Amino acid sequence: MTAPSEAQPRGTRLPRIARRRQLLAAAQQVFVERGYHAAAMDEIAERAGVSKPVLYQHFPGKLELYLALLEQHSEALVEKQRAALQSTDDNWQRVVASFKAYFDFVSGEGGAFRLVFESDLRNLPAVREITEQTTLRCAELIGEVIRQDTSVSDEEAHLLSIGLVGMAETSARYWLSRGTIPKDAAEQLIARLAWRGISGWDLTRH
Amino acid sequence: MTAPSEAQPRGTRLPRIARRRQLLAAAQQVFVERGYHAAAMDEIAERAGVSKPVLYQHFPGKLELYLALLEQHSEALVEKQRAALQSTDDNWQRVVASFKAYFDFVSGEGGAFRLVFESDLRNLPAVREITEQTTLRCAELIGEVIRQDTSVSDEEAHLLSIGLVGMAETSARYWLSRGTIPKDAAEQLIARLAWRGISGWDLTRH
DNA sequence: GCGTCCCCTTACGGACGAGTAAGATAGCTC
DNA sequence: GAGCTATCTTACTCGTCCGTAAGGGGACGC
Incomplete structure (x- = not known):
């Protein structure tokens, strides 16, 4: 400090x-x-x-100041996510890039991830809207890819994406606070977990 | 109301x-x-x-009242998780039960999951301690199972478990707010995603 | 039916922090 | 260097809400 x-x-x-x-x-x-x-x-x-x-x-007030920051960083995360998914056509690489985007976001931006992921103003509808939409928009980007390559329903793709996003958010946050595993290794590990989970979904009988 | x-x-x-x-x-x-x-x-x-x-x-005060509730429900979640993992020896069934525990928790307890997962007092160390330990204790329970059946390091098992817990928390919360998929189906879907991700980890070359 | 205790009430003190009114000052123009 | 304007400061008001002091009233024993 x-x-x-x-x-x-x-x-x-x-x-x-x-x-x-x-x-x-x-x-x-x-x-x-x-x-x-x-x-x-x-x-x-x-x-x-x-x-x-x-x-x-x-x-004009404390709230507007807060919202300005929240929107800025929320937008930055979604943009990182979009860029990650567009950066390649290889789905494995997509998964890697997608998780890297979360770990990058959590590592950088001056701790701004706390505003987006741990806001203590979520009870205010305007704030809840922004934080939830951040998660939903990221999930939706991932959901599109899932729908392209599997035959799951829209609702199922949506829920699967949310699950993957939650995995990214949480693992990145706790990886940061613990700080014993190198960033690359952590990203790879979680990406493998996700890739094993989602790839070839249609090939197994559920 | x-x-x-x-x-x-x-x-x-x-x-x-x-x-x-x-x-x-x-x-x-x-x-x-x-x-x-x-x-x-x-x-x-x-x-x-x-x-x-x-x-x-x-x-004695507002804070103590809040902490009493927070501790009670935090404990309840960890206990549900422990019971789920002890309920069977079959790892696939364990995964199903484990995710069901999260969906149950989010569905029940009079919305108490908002205290544990969305507390607006996390900046207070006493509260952060409780909410983070809830996640960590649940992850640790899962981590033990992972270590038994794979050869990953302790640190890796820890991070993988956190990822799975995050997946459970987030998918359960967003499943609840959307409310279009039956609870059983949602649990099964996410459990499959996790099981595909984690089962047979050692069998594939990473 | 009267005293006694416990549970409950109304009504207040006091801290904290958002937002504002009114005035001071730097630095630029001419 | 006199005047003007945009920038900045001190010092205040006002509302909210936690926590508390002091007093009322029901139930039970006698």
Whole structure:
């Protein structure tokens, strides 16, 4: 935990756009560390080396500030997932890339995965909508691939995809907190588990 | 959403133990509906047909009330999981029973799974400890079975188990909210996915 | 039917934190 | 260097909700 990216000595004026970026960065730090409820606007402002009203000149309220971050990172995850699945035609490689996308997301983005996967504001419909849609959209991307190559029904493909997404989310989160297995190895291991599960689905009698 | 189990007409006296049970039930309703932060002690008391100080005669504070519920249901899930894995020696049946345990948990207990899986108080160390340990303990139970029948390392068995647990949690939660597939079918489908993934692990060259 | 105890009530204190009003100051233009 | 504007600050209001102090009323013994 170093001092804020406050190369500026508290009092420096900044053009609007730069200030906004800085405020978002400070807000993310605090929201990730403390969660929505325990995060105080005063602390966000302070960490940006600025006073509270400045925050309110850029964002109408605490909720909008939070939503801006949540949407940004939610979108980033879905985009990573889309890119992973489009990166190859080989389904095994697709699975590998897809899981790597989750492990990358959890490893990077300044801990933003906590906003998307562990939000403490999920009881607010607007937030629940975003977090659930993130999971559903990722699942839907995977579901399309499954439907192309198997004869399962749409509903079944949907549930299978959700299961795989849940596996990715959870294993990535707990892999990170434990930190004993190299990232590559963890990705490969979970990808194998998923690939064994889903590949050649139609070939076995259930 | 019916009236509280308030057969008593607001003013009835109750022996301590019965009152405590009733308070816990009311608290669970409110915590599940609103989450920890949006739940007001006033509403919990009101829903139990009682005034606030009565609540404080049974629980020292809001947090302790919440923890009592969280621990109870967390324990219930782990116990269900343990029972499922002990219920048979056949590993395929074990997988089926194990996933059924998750779907049962999510379907029952008055929505208590929201406390364990979607707590909005996870930023409090005491709560994070409980929710994470729930996942880890369930995973560990599964991990033991995996280690018995495969030659993977302890670390690998651990991560694989976490992946399977995540698959169970997530698919059960989203199955419930969608509600288009019969419970049996959903359990079987996900169990097949897991079983194909994990069974005969050593037989394939990775 | 009167005292006594336990359970319950109404009504308040106090902390915390979101959002705001009003005023100060830097730095640019001319 | 005087004036102007956009940026920033201090200091406050207001609402919410946890937790509590102090007092009412039913049931039972006598």
